[in-house]
């Protein structure tokens with residue numbers, strides 16, 4: 001089985017230093033990981049077009065906002081999407097046919113290495129970097145666009161002359177929140193560069209870039225483990241999935257992304273997306289343009305030069321200021337926001353995202369939620385609890401209850417958690433898959449912060465004992481820009 005963790009155990013046992021995250025500045029072309037299966041022996045769940053239609057009708061919220069998740073500021077919805085775009089991208093599986101996950105390329109490395117931000121480094125993808133010859137250390141900072149037109153965001157992602165972002169993963173420009181989160185991470189990297197270029201380290205050139213990227217990656221990985229994951233799967237599950245080997249995920253030499261994660265469990269985030277957001281002191285802005293309106297009104301759609309009026313004050317999306325209560329995510333349940341049933345043309349040809357999720361799950365021959373629960377030694381959800389009385393046709397209802405698409409099952413499981421956490425985090429099946437995969441990627445990566453000996457701790461300023469997403473935001477924008485209070489650095 002897993003020889004990487006074995007190597008770690010040996011290295012740790014002999015008091016050796018495992019390799020640090022000091023890769024060469026121009027990393028070798030990315031190894032394209034494969035997808036795989038977490039439960040290869042389970043049969044595929046069968047799903048007809050009629051059942052897909054029934055399930056879709058059951059999930060459509062009809063423009064009424066479902067309950068909100070008072071544990072989860074809305075910024076974490078988009079951190080979840082940003083994390084997804086760092087580790088998984090399947091642009092090639094066919095919706096119509098059977099796909100062998102081992103034959104599919106993952107266009108992102110299955111590592112928390114922020115290849116979505118850095119690409120494969122300044123040598124291979126120089127257009128992502130700032131080569132200003134008059135600035136110190138050309139090619140070390142990430143490139144930004146500045147706009148003089150007052151109608152546009154003064155500082156935006158670098159864009160081509162048609163407004164498309166030039167970034168490591170085009171999906172990070174799919175809506176104005178993820179675009180500005182990508183922008184925030186660019187600022188974070190650039191600020192870490194300034195930090196390391198100053199005393200006492202005073203690093204330059206390649207060494208400066210390598211150390212800044214390592215520092216950014218490790219603080220981000222810390223946030224994934226210490227801030228994001230406990231909110232999404234609960235503290236008990238985080239503790240249960242720490243350490244190696246995992247219970248259900250097996251790596252044979254190379255880590256991979258299981259399709260149970262990419263095509264079902266991690267798509268829980270689609271349920272957290274809201275119809276509209278309050279991103280500043282002004283009115284709410286819808287997540288996408290209203291296609292029925294002739295004039296494009298203010299909206300958070302992406303793939304364009306961002307107008308000034310969608311500039312985010314991050315205190316509205318993360319808890320950053322005592323005077324501003326951030327927007328919350330939607331509950332994790334069977335209700336999906338109406339705009340996700342009508343994606344803008346630029347996002348996908350099939351406009352209903354829930355349909356895409358179900359078709360992708362079928363094309364990748366995912367097992368049913370019940371079979372996965374049983375394989376985990378859990379009592380599957382059953383009866384009316386499973387569909388919450390939503391699937392209306394008796395025939396479809398009966399068959400969905402017997403054998404449920406994994407994505408639907410995982411959302412239903414979250415909606416059925418007893419007590420305060422109901423619909424606030426993932427349940428036992430979803431939580432276990434997400435927890436094992438995210439922790440497994442860090443455990444399997446000798447360059448992750450988790451694999452360092454002696455153990456590594458965040459070094460950048462933080463508001464309290466643990467380093468969180470809000471500390472990344474504050475470090476990225478220390479001047480009080482984007483509504484953030486200034487934080488002393490260093």
Ligand code: HEM
Nearest residue numbers: 077080081084088089090262266267269270273348356360
């Ligand atoms: C406005 C918000 C979002 C939109 C419009 C959106 C849209 C999409 C689309 C069009 C796909 C491709 C579906 C397919 O062809 O199978 C996709 C895939 C996916 N989405 Fe989202 N998404 C959003 C938010 C999120 C969030 C918050 C999460 C995370 C928790 C997430 C997780 C995923 C995952 C895991 C995939 C599969 C990625 C792959 O392996 O290729 N998405 N999304």
